[in-house]
Amino acid sequence: MKKRNIIEKIWDAHSIVQHKGHPAILGIDLILLHEVTSPQAFQTLEQKGIKVLRPEACLATLDHSIPTRVNRNEIFDASAKNQVQKLREYTKTAGIRLYDFDSGHQGIVHVIAPELGAIRPGMTVVCGDSHTSTHGAFGALAFGIGTTELTCALATSALLMSPSKTMRVAFKGSLRPGVFSKDIILALIAQIGTQGATGYFIEYTGEPISRMSMEERMTICNMSIECGARAGLINPDEVTYRYLKERIAIGSTPEKWPENRNEEWDEQVERWNRFKSDPGCVYDKEICIDLDELEPIVTWGTDPAQSIGVNQVIPNTDGIPEPARTSAKKALNYTKLSEDATISGTSIQWAFIGSCTNGRIEDLRIAASVIKNQKVHPGVTFYIVPGSEQVMKQAREEGLVQIFENAGAIFRMPGCSMCLGMNDDRVPSGQRCISSTNRNFVGRQGPGSITHLASPATVAASAIAGKITSPIPYFSQSRFV
């Protein structure tokens, strides 16, 4: 029998109809919804008189356009308010579970779906959001779609699509203390470029991945799209199963969910194990990255591939071939930085920890470990926005919120917040923000804003210093000398 990788196995298990020279009909197990890309899909269904085929296989929440103030129920922006209201109405009519404000689980859709135990190995998962790749961390084939495809998925629990090519990214070596999975994915994007994996689904493998927590794996899979891959997967293992068992054990997954089959735990694990890539399976492309020398990474430009080690100098554009040189010059002009200058020491006015990339409890723990007994620099506004109501609750219980507030950081309510400049949380024009998010595009955090992507540790260390700074000293023993 042909040896297959996890991507091919999931594809084969969900390919319902496959005619030669024609895209496959791919069954979709779970549809995630948020207020921005969904209302138009429901509207089309309504016009066509079509019902959602499997409302029990959908999960919705509010995240993108909502305020993160304490009194967030009052949405001042009329258009955003309408969008939220529309999602409430449509999900109610369709019988789709919506995790609304104060449900205990509202939050960024890519944070709450895993935390509810809704993502299981071998599933196909879609959402009108490019960071759906996050859920590949569980060995699920999860990818972002547009509104037309979302309409199809709601109506038929299926999509018409052709398989992507497969790419294996194998990591080896060990991370130094102070270097995190965010730095790994930024390094990969820098190495292969923002279109290095266009047309591919990635599988991440290697010892460093095996050692990672689910949160760390989610950060890596989340940013697969920033190198062009629609999906990024990791084989399920004991870490995955332990995470899932805890989630299911705490009863966060209602019995009636389709994810909950009448199966004993061992049977489920056995079934999930069968999705793992076969030893000796092949990929269309393979690359290997050694992590031993990896430094904390920070971006200097306006795409996620334009990054360097925090202690390195900004590249000289003479050494970059066209058309990347023109892009680099333009980017430096926008970020107000110079070639050959060090990035470390650049003054910042804002710092942000949050988003579907780094807004999970582990990210907040790392930030708290850096910021404990320190003060945020007086010239810096530091927003910390939990990815979900669960993360918020846990951060309170663990005393992290106290640590943040004692340091002078501002802890807010869950949502996408400052990641994308479509709610009240924006970086003012001309100001510079170090951010644990996923995109440093021109104006991404607000018109005229300048973004530097980095790990939560680098963000926290920089917020204290008031300038871009390596977090390494906080994680080496020398700080106690």
Add this chain to the structure above:
Amino acid sequence: MKELIKIVSQAVPIEIAHINTDLIIPAKHLTSTEKSGYGPYLFQQLREESKNFPLNLEQFQGRRILIALENFGCGSSREHAVWALVQYGFAAIIAPSYSDIFFNNSIKNRLPVISLNAEAVQELIQEAKSNEEFEINLQDKTVRTSSGVEMKFEMDSYTQYRLIYGVNDIDYLLKHLDEIKSHFSGGKANE
């Protein structure tokens, strides 16, 4: 549905690589729950930034073909980017490469996205600047200009068929609803 074989127009060159969907349509316009009304905000940031941005220049007004550099439409999956391009008046895009999600969204909205190598795109940019008329022919998969340039492009036969005849995914899938339902009830799913 009416067949779409030829797109005939002059072209606008936007010589920028990696144009992401945030640049095509900024997130602040995404709180609308409509599928229309995005045209006026197309490339808003780039238009506001420089009066020399091609869409601000008299020379390029009213042209229905856009030429850009590599990795066009990267980033966010927002289909609003395609809606904005179409509603502004673009009927086809030519670039060396596109992001996967943007490519899909374009085809599903029947917006032809033509891939040609970087060199060919450079040549077409010069043609656009010289105000040559373009003809994109989906039937014989060729771009022609009034100066005599002729270039073949690759496109798989299914995509070609979709663009020409305007296939609708949802109708196609609904025809297979029984097979889909049996997939989910038969327990093949998730195995």
